[in-house]
Amino acid sequence: RNAFLSTHRDFEFDLRGSFGYGKSVHVALPEDVEDGTFMIINECLPGWVSFVLPESGQKLNVALGTRLDKECCVELKSSDPKVVADYFREHWHAFDIDCDEVGEQWVQQGWNTVGQVHCNFYHSEPLRALLLGD
Numbered sequence: 001r002n003a004f005l006s007t008h009r010d011f012e013f014d015l016r017g018s019f020g021y022g023k024s025v026h027v028a029l030p031e032d033v034e035d036g037t038f039m040i041i042n043e044c045l046p047g048w049v050s051f052v053l054p055e056s057g058q059k060l061n062v063a064l065g066t067r068l069d070k071e072c073c074v075e076l077k078s079s080d081p082k083v084v085a086d087y088f089r090e091h092w093h094a095f096d097i098d099c100d101e102v103g104e105q106w107v108q109q110g111w112n113t114v115g116q117v118h119c120n121f122y123h124s125e126p127l128r129a130l131l132l133g134d
Helices: 002-007 082-092 099-107
Strands: 013-028 039-042 049-055 059-067 113-118
Touching: 013 099, 082 099
Parallel strands: none
Antiparallel strands: 013 059, 013 113, 039 049, 049 059
């Protein structure tokens, strides 16, 4: 959005409320996933949704989230990476990931909230860009 603000004097946006929470992990691109693929995965973990974006260097950004009115299971609240890794081993089935690495990343970060962003436009021809997820 900063690039849009810098390029377009008429660009406007506002943030309203938080309706979800979650975390993101960065994983190596699995052999069975084509580079450049993005996905939305419902029920990636029980009660959770994942928005998966490609990253450079043969990686994926796997954002996982759920609604604020849903209580998070104790395993995902754990500060022990092994507990989180074991939970992912049992419940993550979308594609192969290194669950031990996911567990390490998961416990090293805080929780993110998911808000609702409204923009007056979502594409920029001068920037050759499109806002996704806003």
